[in-house]
Amino acid sequence: AQSVAQPEDQVNVAEGNPLTVKCTYSVSGNPYLFWYVQYPNRGLQFLLKYITGDNLVKGSYGFEAEFNKSQTSFHLKKPSALVSDSALYFCAVRDGETGANNLFFGTGTRLTVIP
Amino acid sequence: DVKVTQSSRYLVKRTGEKVFLECVQDMDHENMFWYRQDPGLGLRLIYFSYDVKMKEKGDIPEGYSVSREKKERFSLILESASTNQTSMYLCASSWIYNSPLHFGNGTRLTVT
Numbered sequence: 001a002q003s004v005a006q007p008e009d010q011v012n013v014a015e016g017n018p019l020t021v022k023c024t025y026s027v028s029g030n031p032y033l034f035w036y037v038q039y040p041n042r043g044l045q046f047l048l049k050y051i052t053g054d055n056l057v058k059g060s061y062g063f064e065a066e067f068n069k070s071q072t073s074f075h076l077k078k079p080s081a082l083v084s085d086s087a088l089y090f091c092a093v094r095d096g097e098t099g100a101n102n103l104f105f106g107t108g109t110r111l112t113v114i115p
Numbered sequence: 116d117v118k119v120t121q122s123s124r125y126l127v128k129r130t131g132e133k134v135f136l137e138c139v140q141d142m143d144h145e146n147m148f149w150y151r152q153d154p155g156l157g158l159r160l161i162y163f164s165y166d167v168k169m170k171e172k173g174d175i176p177e178g179y180s181v182s183r184e185k186k187e188r189f190s191l192i193l194e195s196a197s198t199n200q201t202s203m204y205l206c207a208s209s210w211i212y213n214s215p216l217h218f219g220n221g222t223r224l225t226v227t
Contacts, residue, residue, distance in 0.1 A: 009155075034216075041221075042221070043207075043218030043219050043220045044216070045218070046215035046216065046217070102173060105159075106157055107155055107156060
């Protein structure tokens with residue numbers, strides 16, 4: 001069975017500092033990994049994905065994520081946080097071997113960037 | 116730009132009512148999904164559809180049904196609404212298997 005863990009419900013970071021939002025996953029086959037962001041009263045927006053290839057993936061709004069197969073992690077990072085990055089972030093995984101269409105989401109991490 | 120439109124932002128219904136949540140996408144996407152979002156639980160898949168008139172159960176289909184008569188439209192039906200179905204409902208669509216999901220803005224349903 002596939003699963004995603006976002007161990008931190010809340011992350012606070014000062015504006016201008018680097019930020020990390022953590023994600024670990026469990027799948028039986030190859031993982032297809034995604035990050036989404038949700039602003040208040042909005043649906044989720046796609047940030048980036050890892051399917052295959054380079055372990056460092058760059059996405060929208062200056063975000064990037066690093067796939068680490070040995071640690072089964074896909075942490076989201078940004079070198080310098082902006083107040084406008086404050087939002088709810090979701091990691092998601094699909095099992096590449098089962099062929100299932102289901103994208104399994106984590107419980108979300110609320111990022112607050114403090115001015 | 117892909118647009119996924121959910122017909123209502125807020126709905127208030129009474130217990131036992133039949134409720135229809137409508138979702139339309141404008142990019143000819145094959146796949147469409149209904150999720151519910153609850154605090155501390157993240158997003159959970161209710162149903163998805165990979166073609167017209169085709170549907171598959173997700174993780175929490177009980178108490179729900181769906182309809183996809185046209186490619187662009189995917190409806191979620193609560194046959195007899197209950198208070199534990201009070202939630203945020205999110206519709207999404209995607210082009211192919213590993214393409215990103217595009218979400219609507221959600222419908223916040225309250226069942227009293």
